Amino acid sequence: MAKRKNILPGFNISLGFTLLYLSLIVLIPLSAAFIKTAEISFAEFWQIVTAPRVVASYKLTFGASLIGALINAVFGLLTAWVLVRYTFPGKKFVDALVDLPFALPTAVAGIALTAIYAKNGWIGAWLEPLGVNVAFTPLGVIVALTFIGLPFVVRTVQPVLEDLEAETEEAAASLGANRLQTFTKIILPAVWPALLTGFALAFARAIGEYGSVIFIAGNMPMVSEITPLIIITKLEQYDYVGATAVAVVMLVISFVLLLAINGLQWWANRNNGADR
């Protein structure tokens, strides 16, 4: 194995660099969280991470992120579809608009969303009489997390849709399939792996989001307080161990979820035409 000649040169050096880079940027800082947490006993750790206020924040963070990513999966697919399949005036503009959540400082997004959805805001004023409060509730958290996750789904699905030959859809139609059957049996299986990737990225991004959420959430303990905020609060109170303990829990849950989504992707790819 060691003596086998590889056609592509530089395998050793590039792998070495990759590992070093990942260690410096990702692995070592993250392991610091584990090491810092190890300063306390497991009982103490368990007490910190299962405090009712912290548990409520896990539920909000992961729940709102999941809902936001699901909304993005549906509407991101639709947006990508519209951008690929139709031509309309201002298409380039809409296309650029999709990337805005990438570029915008998240605090700006948070302030803008709060201004619009607050009770006296443009949209909030209309929702208020209906009994729907968006700003300063968990609903606001979902809105913010949906906003920042949108580009991930659109940008991963778009190239796959572009590659999808219109001919296969025509073939399906000529074989008697209606639009719904064409969508579920032909288009969806083809974009499914990309959609799953986009969903995973949007979900991961939403879990880590801080800036845009804290403005619109109102940060009421037990109701609209997200886990990253809890960590920041603990840090501000010089409770480093407490902060890292919660951070470790987030890290582990995020990692397990991403691993599960990766597994799902692998499984979807396997069922999607063996060797391509």
Added chain:
Amino acid sequence: MSIEIRNIKKNFGQFSALNDVSLDVPSGELVALLGPSGCGKTTLLRIIAGLETPDSGNILFYGNDATERQVREREVGFVFQHYALFRHMTVFENVAFGLRVRPKHTRPNEAEIKRRVHELLNLVQLDWLADRYPPQLSGGQRQRIALARALAVEPKVLLLDEPFGALDAKVRKELRRWLRRLHDELHITSIFVTHDQEEALEVADRVVVINKGKIEQIGSPQEVYDHPVSPFVYQFLGNVNQFDSHVHNGAAKIGEVNLKIDAHPDTQNSPALAFVRPHDIEIYNEQHPEKLGFEAIVRYVNAVGPLVRVELERADHTELVEAELTQERFRELNLTAAQHVFIYPRNVRVFLKGDNAGA
């Protein structure tokens, strides 16, 4: 099922893809739409399938107007140039697709689907590939699967868009003979589009030559090859020599030579194009006492294959002439480059200029 195409017009922006096209395809015939790329032949096929809507005109299936009918209600089998197989499905599922998407009350049960799919896979001689995925197949195999998939829905009409266009020459030859045999077995009304005249002449019952959105000629392969109605058809079907000439009192004057022709006896001094197929050029080493012809110089000889191709230049240095002769005749003449010979065209066909501006 018979197909009638009535006054179809289709424009893409400023470009006129089809200009008032009418065509009858009798039941059970295999018809080739032949023309250069961009002539509108594929557009016509897609309009018949319902994948494209005409700007005006009608499509009739069995005398019933089908112009407004949706693709999936037209009962046509469409085979795409690039196969358009569903790559995430096995070969079996690809062929079964048309049966599975049927509404519940007409959908065959699982055992019936299985029987039908294997029957079709046997028909295209690829039953052993049932569990493979399309990316694992060769081009020729994919095309046959695409055909089996189209036949699964028992279409009344089979439409094939450049079915052998993406295949290499040998597979192409095999597949088109196979398609001809298949058609003789099934007798399903079929239309296929091609830009390859050899393919059209070999496979089809009838050939429809299309140019610039108009039908130039309809006829059996023999008819269109032997009696082209326009300069375009003459040039498109096989190699041909073209001479500038003047027609006067039943003779075509090419260069300084007056060749007798059977047409245009009353035409006076009209510019015309004269066409002669390469195999209708006779070559002699000495001047023939009776025949009328030209002196020419041999420029190039290609003796590979059953026919020898000779490129000549007329001694008056005006036009190049291509001739085909048998190996036997070639050895008799003992031709080499730069040799002076005499050439005699026979079966000259003349088209008056302005009369048929198609070329």
